[in-house]
Amino acid sequence: MRLAVTGAAGFVGRAVVRHLAETRPDVELVLADRAFDAPQAFETVTGDLTDPAMTQAVCRQDIDGVLHLAALPGGAAERDPGASRLANLEVPLALIEAMQGRRLVIAGSIAVFGAALPAHVDDATPPAPDSVYGTHKRMVELAFADAVRRNVLGGMVLRLPGIVARPAAAGGFGSAFLSDVFHAARSGSACTLPVAPDATSWLMSVRTCAANLAAAVLGDASQRDALTLPALRVRIGDLVAELASHGDIRAIGHVEEPAIRRSFGSYPSLATPRADALGMRHDGTLHALVETTLADI
Template sequence: MRVLVTGADGFVGTALVARLLRDGITRAGDVSELLLVDRQFGGLRSGAPHGDVRMTELAGDFSRPEILEPLLSKTVDVVFHLASMPGAQAETEPAEGDRVNMWGTLALFERLAKQATEHGRAARVVFASSVAVYGDSLPATMDEHTAARPTISYGTHKLIGELVLADWTRRGKLDGRSLRLPGIVARPERSSGHGSAFMSQIFRMARQGQAYTCPVSPSATAWWMSRGRCIDNLLHAARLSQEGLHAGRVWTPPVLHLSVEEIVDALVRRFGSFELDYAPLDWIERVFGRQPPLIDHRAVEAGFRHDGTIDELVGNALELESVQPRHRPGLA
């Protein structure tokens, strides 16, 4: 099985590559060739094995013909499209955001659809969409019927990608599956351009016992998912049989709906107290701190999962050996 991963050196991509090499998609060893694309390699390479003969790395823009054509000169079976410009960065660099997130994604899908015409086989495409498609005017509760009303360009880009992928799927040229992912925790220090960065910063500062000023209030509520659970859900999407899938081919995987205060309490149980104060920024709280309960029944029925309990989330997010809370004396 030939598998392509865009954004392969990113926070999620690196962990996905490691899992694919270890476990495959449906069974260990079913990935015969793993094609990896990112702007550069090496920055987040921890966790992904080096030197595996199945890997081919190409550094560059995933949408460029000089990258796409060599990669797709032979049929690709499964694609995980993770590459994108983060939302906050796309707002400050709109032309580049459009080029990467919208036009780049459409170019990739079109080239993959051409492969189906040439070889008679549609690639299975797992698209990392985003809860940003919902915008910031959210109802009191949300489910699979909640309308997408993006209020930032990144959300618009992701919604366009979902719709185009579903249309290529309807036409039999691709076999698409889009997952509307929340902020994934806990991203490393060097990650930038994410308005939801505070979600990961809280985890890191608590673990290190360092002071932190949070840009949302203690009562701010958000949707939480660890990187490991995100990988589980991406792989589950790739495994789903085509039979019986709804026409839109979009799911919002289950999340833990928790306040910042609840997260902090769980971190204190695990690591002891740390210095924390709050200086809420209106736009961050509005977009990332007022998220209501979310249950996508189609996603639950399809087998997607959240992290379980808040203490399991802490362990999973920080990739700790044990997810059981333990006390450590308070830190000054």
């Protein structure tokens, strides 16, 4: 099997490539991104996916499946809706068209639910995006569902929760504080969290995320409707307390910003039976999530 991974030089992309190299050496990988900062052990394709020639290179006929991870982050999308339309809508639509008859898995986002969440979220919760990023992600979900309905495409869209820990001060991510707190605890450096200790978020380690994405693209199940991945609902105060067992949290504080609290710190209970039935999983416990995350940064 020959599999192409877009956004392969990014945070999640690197984890997916590492996971596949370790667990499925029989799979031939083609890595696609704007650039790579080091030589790769696999074939690479470099360029901007908004260029039709780049899409053609990623979706050439010897590619059996594509895992699409490349995206413009939410904060950057809100600042430049036109760029978001190109990267977060038109590129996935082009991949859906080009990969007909083959397999495509797209990394979606819980941003499709918006910030005004109900008291509980499950597979029946209707999307209600309230951001440029979430709206474009929802539009891709609808286009993908129609392709599966017409039986011209296999695969699924997976709604990713907060994935930790991104590189410190990752640009364009309003949720960057969820990763920055790990780096601060590891180094003992100062970190002011923009949410109070009782704020709650849905989190997953990048290692577990990579395993879920790899299973989706290498499997044969197809889903018309997007799948929300299982995630741990984490109270931020509990996360900081757990980090205290692994590092120095004395310089970590809280100054709540209401807008950040609404968008990234008010997540309710979550049930994902459809994803669970396909073998998708979260990290199990907060302790396991923290240990895994710290081991990978």
